[in-house]
Amino acid sequence: MSDQADRAATELVEGVVKQLSALSRQLCPAQRDLEHLAKIIAKREADASRVSKEDFDELTSEHDKLKHQIVELKEVHKSKQEKIEELSAQN
Structure with missing residues (x-):
């Protein structure tokens, strides 16, 4: 029984790790996109403030x-x- 519980727990942990890895892969490009957009916004604000x-x-x-x-x-x-x-x- 403990073998079966250990296997179930291991599978559960592996599933969570896979989900977290997938989320991480999705978040990295999104974070890069956000950083890129932040740079564009900062540049446009600087351009707009120039006379x-x-x-x-x-x-x-x-x-x-x-x-x-x-x-x-x-x-x-x-x-x-x-x-x-x-x-x-x-x-």
């Missing part, structure tokens, strides 16, 4: 124009503020 030199130059130029407009508006505001103070002092 072309032309776009960067255009944005820099626009930024400089806006800074210049801010300076001009501050000067106009200061001038008007002085005018208001002058008129207030006269009244």
Whole structure:
């Protein structure tokens, strides 16, 4: 009886080992595929985050124009503020 139980246990273990081996063979290509897809996604994210030199130059130029407009508006505001103070002092 113990011989029969040993054989059954051995067959069961061998069956499990075969199933695990088959699963391992299936998982290895799937893991490689996932790693490959992860690399593709990382590359696409890096490409998407890059700004072309032309776009960067255009944005820099626009930024400089806006800074210049801010300076001009501050000067106009200061001038008007002085005018208001002058008129207030006269009244």
